[in-house]
Amino acid sequence: MRGKTAVVLGGSVAGLCAAGVLARHFDEVIVLERDRLPPDAQHRRGVPQSKHPHFLLNSGRRAIGEIFPGFEEALIAAGGMRLMPAMDAAYCEHAGWAPRKAGSMTMVYSSRVLIERVLRDKVRELPAIEIREGVTVTGLRSTRGGTARGRVDGVEYRAGNDSGHLSADLVVDALGRGSSVADWLSRAGWPAPPEKTLDAKVTYTSRWYDLPPTDQRPQAWWWKHLVITPTQDTGDHPEEHEFLSNFFPIEGNRAIVCMGAWGIRMPREVDAFEAAADRVRARSFGRATRACTPTSGVHLTRSTGNKWRRFDLLDQPPLGLVCVGDSICAFNPFYAQGMSSAARSALILAEVLHGHDVLDLAFFREFLTRQKRSLDVPWMLAMARDQAYEFATGSEVVAPWRRKLAARLSWPVFNAINATSREDAYVERTFAQVFNLDMSLREMTTDVRFWFGIARYKVRQRLGRTVVPGGFDDQQDPPGTDFTGQTRAGSSPYAETGLVND
Template sequence: MRGKTAVVLGGSVAGLCAAGVLARHFDEVIVLERDRLPPDAQHRRGVPQSKHPHFLLNSGRRAIGEIFPGCEKALIAAGGMHLMPSMDAAYCENAGWSPRQSGSMTMVYSSRVLIERVLRDKVRELPAIEIREGVTVTGLRCTGGGTEGGRVEGVEYRTGDESGHLAADLVVDALGRGSSVAAWLSTAGWPAVPEKTLDAKVTYTSRWYDLPPAERRPQSWWWKHLVVTPTQDTGDHPEEHEYLSNFFPIEGDRAIVCMGAWGLRMPREVETFEAAADRVRATAFGKAARACTPTSEVHLTRSTDNKWRRFDLIGQPPLGLVCIGDSICAFNPFYAQGMSSAARSALILAELLHGRDVLDLAFFREFLALQKKSLDVPWMLAMARDQAYDFATGSEVVARWRRTLAARLSWPVFNAINAASREDPYVERTFAQVFNLDKSLRQMATDPRFWFGIARYKVRQRLGRTVVPSGFDDQQDPPGTDYTGYTRAAGNAPSAKADLVKD
């Protein structure tokens, strides 16, 4: 039988989503969390990455909305912002600032701590869930480890100086990157869990700021979000031109200024952070940071390697155990896939539990197969870029010729997609679906209509027949002109005489 008690290890986004699902199917759901959880949107030791920007992709938004109806509405009511990046973000790509126009993609912007607070509020509305704080999980209770029918039957824990154990019909590991569950299983008799790894040596650094009062903001600040991509210039340039930089809006008229790079040392002191922001290749970035009031120290992280623990490859997977979130698959945070992937895994769990009374071997194998299919989508995206670096390490490092090919093609292809998206709605929608994990990279790569749209744009570009101007000077403020619906044939070009175009 399915049983009465489910235990969730960890009370972050993955654990809360899992608890929300399990509350529909178990009499009691117990969440064990090491930290004392703050009553409001505040940082805590167990989520150091909360000090950096977090995107909740559309697939993740929908998954969380299914698990916790009304969650997005509550997040916006608490200060989150529903924005359209193509209209509300100034985006500096290789050739300069991109034109501003409507697109198919929207996003909800907020801090990670606010997302978790809203999720905790939703979890506490469910009477079946109990969150126990200040509890450190120290091991698993298992029987028949590594044999047919081997099962996880509960967990061992410590609260202060006292130890205990908790029986469970289902255990969900949501302990994150540092989870010890795989090691505990090995000790109990299961084979070592195979791992896929790739570390592209990404480091990023962030600082929190208060925005100036609305009446004192520069007139050029039509944007809410500012993004500067790394230079593609192979000549001599400041190291800061290699940064991927974000001026990321969050609730409470605040922003997180974040800079990151592959294979470079990043500033961690206030003085060097501010100096680096001034040297980012688009001058508007440093000026924006200088116009705001800093409210935090500089936060730096190097925990950015990609790691996939392949539980699906174990011949006899442990019954009674499900792993979701970073505990099974952690991504380079640059790609903003973690929360959404965790929510998608929780939704798979919900679909399989519906109408099912027995959690047998077939159930766990089916979950692992469906989860693997879901994780393939973000994993392929992460590999497409991170495998291009010669200094990357791990099991997924590819041959030099493939690294060279990826390094030479990834940015030009990305540039071509961005350019074609301005004038081809199909290309724009398809890329937005891939970015939001609604389509796989493989689906995009094998879509003839998608590549036809890019090829057609490149031909028009060569013939001087493209419609929407681009490449606005990155040494000037990003232009606010709205090019939505602009067609040269209709003669409806917006007035953009003040927008300086870089040749």
Template sequence: MGRRTAVVLGGSVAGLCAAGVLARHFDEVIVLERDLLPPDARHRRGVPQSKHPHFLLNSGRRAIGAILPGFEEALIAAGGMHLMPSMDAAYCENDGWAPRKSGSMTMVYSSRVLIERVLRDKVRELPAIEIREGATVTGLRSTGGGTARGRVEGVEYRTADGGDAHLAADLVVDALGRGSSVTDWLSAAGWTAPPERTLDAKVTYTSRWYDLPPADRRPETWWWKHLVVTPTQDTGDHPAEHEFLSNFFPIEGDRAIVCMGSWGIEMPRRPEAFEAAVDRVRATLFGRATHACTPTSEVHLTRSTGNKWRRFDLLDVPPAGLVCVGDSICAFNPFYAQGMSSAARSALILGEMLRARDDLGLAFVREFLARQKESLDVPWMLAMARDQAYDFATGTEVAPPWRRRLAARLGWPVFNAINAASREDAYVERTFAEVFNLDRSLKEMARDPRFWFGIARYKLRQRLGRTVVPGGFDARQDPPGTDFTGFTGAASSGAARRGDDLVGA
């Protein structure tokens, strides 16, 4: 077999993960990236989302670690923090602060720019990979568009100095993100445009970066690293900020990203409005913690949050020689932290396919699309479960009125019941963590009798006053730092609400 070349369009997380896989199976892998890449962890034009918090789910961590061994260790060495959210984060839920206790889930916290910098460093260790910076992809080269023999054979691009160039390729990977023009180029070449599944729940969120105060100047009650305040479920009059999902998100370098987001509400975009809004979030600690820090950025706002799935798997004749990964194939509402992990999972599937077969024809692409669809179904169902509940949502996946009413009526009560039962039932906690981390599907959880038995048993114990771990600590106070792991005492509802008697400051 002759020398084989793969070309990756885009050098963000999806493109770098794909390149890491391709390097094991191609003689040369060329990544075309429009931006000039910074040597360190800095923002760049092509990744505006980097100014907001990013979660790398457990399934994504494992996938990237399999593609680029040593990634997680390098991320931590560069300043990322390996934390257990149930112990290191304070969650303000419907009835107040949740109890702090050990759980099955861990996370590595860092900024998106640090994740990308570490990924670039790992990718550059692979001799087969070349990253061409300042390269703007302008089109595809193909033959037989729209026929069973149709194939993408290369790409056209503009170089950093403005010259026109092209590359022949045995495989092209589209990782150009939400704004990818690949479908337009394919349509112009004769292929049918893929059907698109869309749902936009009008999510807007706004973020600002801060330096934390020195460790010796932080209050003793700051045992937490991460703060999360969920939207109120109160249907009465309250400030708009009570509807926000708010995050005080820790990143490397003793910094935090303060982020507030909502469904269908106008968000602050000026520093003065942002600083005033944090004080109206329903947990008073959120504003106090923010004001104790020093702002280091402007306010960054985004509305580009709609879910969009380009269904190449539904085409009778998809283009051979081309696969799409990341937001180019399926973009999610970023609130659900699924993008990077889903992209890494797609890259793993591509690697498994390349190990199993050398032929890169139409049958290869069809099998890849079928397996990728099965993987993307898992996060897509999660995103739809929440975003379909809103009457103002638009797109092809808008639910009928009865389903919207049902989702709106049951969504929060079910979520509250799962969270509460997770405090005392390890199986419920572990199962929900697996679904959140894309290791199990929502459908699997919904069909799991042991999971629902655990919730029903907890609700019965709650009705009988026999629950063990207290919850609902006053949101107007600091969250208690007591570790309730293994707690066996009888929970007093009054003490739980006050945060006294059972716990110390």
């Protein structure tokens, strides 16, 4: 055991993952949660983002599975769906519908509230963990703040009309974007951690629907997930063509219809939402939405800026405290990185705890260093896109020439990767690894084989020698033809690389 008591601030995904790790190293783990937690998969005040789609990336699935063995199986048993996006999603890219074709990546689709419910069930199986509900954390207790021996050694809280404090050998901040921990540390004598910020003015809006029974759906409705990317047309078009739109399947024969955009006001009333769905550039999106039965109002979110509190840069980091999830690094939710990054941080905490007998400066330095390397991966991805917008604000805004270069190159490069992935398994797998945070953008951009594959595909495209077609008319239903196995001269597209697509 590394100590007697650990206290986790917040009972959402980040806090629950941290608690699961700490239960192996502390006599007792106390989770303080402001909300009263629902017994089932239901929304609660402290997680307003639960009303929008959430991807659990493969790296996050694996991390949670290591912390809570059997998590994925329990999620699927509760209604989650393991799907292959390349086969089960209809994807509308710049030139139209992409071809349907088997890929290397699978994902588990479910609502955020179901993920949290399954995690709570797993946490309650661990006798060392106690979840205290209806408790608001009001401050930290510490000694020698800001000095080499400065340490956080407890928390203050309020529960109803009562207040009190808890002593702790380790405190984990999982309070999310709105965490006040940095302010409490400053009052106790620590300097404020430097912050990296970039807000690309993303707004998104969602509504929940019941799907029609399977036997009442149109014959062309083979897909389970619809994705409509923003137009790359620079001419006149409705602003809805700029939306990134998702018809996102979840448990219970339901879907979340979500539309979002950079720098555009999004509809928040029902009539405006439905009208906007009809004007999304692929007509199937509006038709699918109209075929379903709405079960909620319209939910809108503007709190989407990227923000990284760099505790790793402090000369004297506060001993006794680690931060995970959005409390340390919050991302533009469009990139689906939050839950997976939080789970990865919890797994790093597990590994560092395993390697240290005492919670000394060396322990916290190693955790912060390894966490920083982990967070670099999703942060670079978020910056690559959000820095391309001239209306973005924050410390990470780049020079105009770099912004213009990013804006000019990002879509053509993305299009080339997507097209090449249809016929080159190495490119497809590599990009899937980057998307799932298993590989950094830097590793991909320095991979000679990756760029050779793209260049080779572009040559074949110019010579008319590509095989798998693309760019199907987005005014028609997405084609359900399975192009898996269609290759040049009937041979496998993976034969040249020696790779097998599993």
